Amino acid sequence: MAVSRVLLLAAVILASTVAGAAPAPFTHPGVLVSRAQLDFVRGRVQANAQPWKAAFDQLIASSYASTSRKPKARSVVECGPYSNPNNGCTDEREDAIAAYTDALAWYVTRNAAYAAAAIRLMDGWSATITSHTNSNAPLQTGWAGSSWARAAEIIRYTYTGGWPQLSRFSTMLRNVYLPVVIKGSNSNGNWELTMMEAAVGISVFLDDKSSYDTAMAKYLARVPAYVYLTSDGALPKVTPGSGLNTRDKIIAYWQGQSTFVDGLTQETCRDFVHTGYGIASISDVAETSRIQGNDLYSGEVGTRLRYALGFQAQYELGAAPPSWLCKGSVKRGLGPVTEVGFNAMSFRLGNTMTNTRTLTERNRPAGTNNLFVAWGTLTHAQNPN
Incomplete structure (x- = not known):
């Protein structure tokens, strides 16, 4: 049994590493924004466009x-x-x-x-x-x-x-x-997602392919364990080594939430502030990966991101949560975190995303959360590159 778990873990890590493998060579500048994206922004600002x-x-x-x-x-x-x-x-x-x-x-x-x-x-x-x-x-x-x-x-x-x-x-x-x-974390999911965002960005800057692959493997294992999809089954996925090996442990980790629907995150019932951190880092790593030649938006990561944005956006906009969600009460405050993901999933890929659009446009221009999210409207609003 122990051998089987080891082999399964190795398979997950190998699959994740291949899926997010480092490019040869890296594209620079290539952390969250590319030269083409920066040129687009510069042109729009010089044209006094909104x-x-x-x-x-x-x-x-x-x-x-x-x-x-x-x-x-x-x-x-x-x-x-x-x-x-x-x-x-x-x-x-x-x-x-x-x-x-x-x-x-x-x-x-x-x-x-x-x-x-x-x-x-x-x-x-x-x-x-x-x-x-x-x-x-x-x-x-x-x-x-x-x-x-x-x-x-x-x-x-x-x-x-x-x-x-x-x-x-x-x-x-x-x-x-x-x-x-690069070590990652088994704390709340926003920790590891933020840490992987830093690890991926630093790896690009250092042209460190090995660290990039390690960070992307952990990111690709964490995203499915952070955002639920119905296709996951009765319970959310967990990351290898998390110790979440029973239903009760998983529900406790998901802030006591026992009903799971598309787009619910591991921290939705904690508060939207921390959920926003996780969504921001999912978006940012996917954006860096796209610049580096691997478009994660078109696959599972993009699907989970789209549902996470839409699910949180409806309640951030004021919809009353049903009684089965977070005991009928949510703590709003998502923050300026939607521009990168919305640009990728709606503007580039054509998904409708009505609630996310309304929230994103209402919050423009998106500034900074004074932690690590900054200037998303400037860099990613309707940016085709």
């Missing part, structure tokens, strides 16, 4: 776009439950988002001051940080690592003004961030 111009104005007006921002780096970032204690947690996340914000501002405006600002933030942290600690360390590493990788890709591959400390920044990602996030 919603991109409003989204860019929002970005530029934010504190993240300040060219005088100084990094608040520290050697050890300590993050307890819900970032309490918060010793550098907010500073690190916001500096990473600011670097990504400056990188986008640089590409659209070609103002080198923005590129220099992004580099200054990345250099400040690469010269200082050595580790993350306390209970939220893995999640914190994933949040910040996701933004660092996006920012670094844009600057490295589009800015010609030089980045003398590029090697040091690469070493930081390889030694401080990647070893933590």
